[in-house]
Amino acid sequence: MDILLDLALSDEYKNDSGKYFDNDKGGDPKGYFSPAHPGAYDEAKINALLVLTNNIIE
Structure with missing residues (x-):
């Protein structure tokens, strides 16, 4: 799934508003x-x- 769509609509991220999301590094x-x-x-x-x-x- 497109990460922007996932971040906007998924319940997994519902409490993460205002946090910095780093999609450039990590496993x-x-x-x-x-x-x-x-x-x-x-x-x-x-x-x-x-x-x-x-x-x-x-």
Whole structure:
């Protein structure tokens, strides 16, 4: 089954909303839930990315 469809509709994942799903590594061909890259939690990096993105789209 397509992993996106499975994640959206399967009862197996009903309590996993908001978690980071890593489909690029691990022994499970579907992927697994894990912490995101540490930069994803760094407020300074997030704010810098938002400023850069806003500058590009303005």
